[in-house]
Amino acid sequence: MSTNVKPLRIGIIGSGGIAHAHVRQYKQLPGVEIVAVADVIPGKAKQFTESLSLTEAQAFDSHRSMLEMDLDGVSICTPNVSHHVTTVDALRAGKNVLLEKPMSVTLAEAVDMVQTARETGGMLTIGFQPRYDPNMKLVQDIVQSGKLGNVYYVETGGGRRRGMPGGTFISKALAGAGAMADIGCYSLDMALNALGYPRPLTVSAFTSNHFGTNPLYHPEASKFEVEDFGVAMVRFENDLVLQFKISWAMHMDTLGSTLFLGTDAGLKVNPHGTGNWSGVWDGKVGSMTLFHDFMGQQTSTPVPGIEHNKDLFFEKVRDFVDAVREGRPAPIPGEQILIQQAIIDGVIRSAELRREVEIKLPW
Incomplete structure (x- = not known):
């Protein structure tokens, strides 16, 4: 990868267990920087960035504040009930989204998420590593x-x-x-x-x-x-x-x-x-x-x-990163997963x- 290529700037919403897995994979990818982490629990995002040595990442108690940053993509790792609002907010803020499964809690939420992706032109891919x-x-x-x-x-x-x-x-x-x-x-x-x-x-x-x-x-x-x-x-x-x-x-x-x-x-x-x-x-x-x-x-x-001997979780994150860089469609599009929802x-x-x-x- 050329040193002249602008690094991909990634934010993470939610700092629970699955967020650790996302960080591990992003760290293995050249030209990718985790620049922000948000968690609704006060102080948790800061603790997360410090525990994982994310020295360049800003910590936020509000995902909406984080989404004001210049970000190429976000991983959404929140509890299921928050998938809808965080995804819609991220897409409306012009960010590409890698969303952990399940897509949403209700069908109405899934429909709104897909419609928002269509309206904004943002990428919404769902994290099914198998x-x-x-x-x-x-x-x-x-x-x-x-x-x-x-x-x-x-x-x-x-x-x-x-x-x-x-x-x-x-x-x-x-x-x-x-x-x-x-x-x-x-x-x-x-x-x-x-x-x-x-x-x-x-x-x-x-x-x-x-x-x-x-x-x-x-x-x-x-x-x-x-x-x-x-x-x-x-x-x-x-x-x-x-x-x-x-x-x-x-x-x-x-x-x-x-x-x-x-x-x-x-x-x-x-x-x-x-x-x-x-x-x-x-x-x-x-x-x-x-x-x-x-x-x-x-x-x-x-x-x-x-x-x-593929690490399937790594392949999922890498495919998202490559799709963002190359302007490709969502690897696992929300339109498909809406059907199972x-x-x-x-x-x-x-x-x-x-x-x-x-x-x-x-x-």
Whole structure:
């Protein structure tokens, strides 16, 4: 990189745990400077910059004050409930945005965020680092190649035997939703991205929090306000249905693989890893198998995985930086993720009403 190129100036809104990960990645990228950090808790941004030796970064107690600075992009790392206002403010201030998942709490918020990006011309990309696993791209390539024929049923989700977070993750006022927003969004993105993000029509869902509200299983049971389990049947255009299931805790080893059933073949994808916090699609992909007929006989073919040692979080941040520098469109555009936000919004409404609900998209 030429020394004459102006360094990219980055600000960070929110200084919680995930913000540390963003800082680590930005520090590895040449020509990138973290020049500002904002956090609504007085003094927290200053403590953050000092603890991470961000000597050139100004600290703010207001993200709006920070956005008055000359910034090329911002990472938004706030609790879910603040994603909407911070994103809209950043876009209106002329900044490009890398937003941590989930996109928002409600569908209306997601719509406003996308519309603001369109009106301002700013970039809004959502932080789904599993997309950068080459095997996720392989799943997408297989599904979209036509090898499966007409895909009519998909089953996705994931389940941790024990893997319930605490703090802001379990507060309805701060998180909006629980397991669905935290890890379910990864499952939906894996399946919907492979399918080309089809248009959902209806959803019928059930949610519960038997484990989170039980002090035998969670130390903050009295504060647990969100779901730790959810299941839904989603109908899409073109007679496609998707079964979505997610769990932070359960008396079971797995909720199963992700399945794509087509008229010509089926694809089974297993999650990566073992242990209490595994079984979800927030990282790498496990083994894959193609089920099909050959010479009139039923057979199955293992799909060779792509070996790699990529740091997926780093790839996410680097892609954002490169897109800003090169003037490229958002790597993971808000228009796509709005669709899964519509599904999560529908799951919440359906579970509360105990019936199927319609999903209405604005365009």
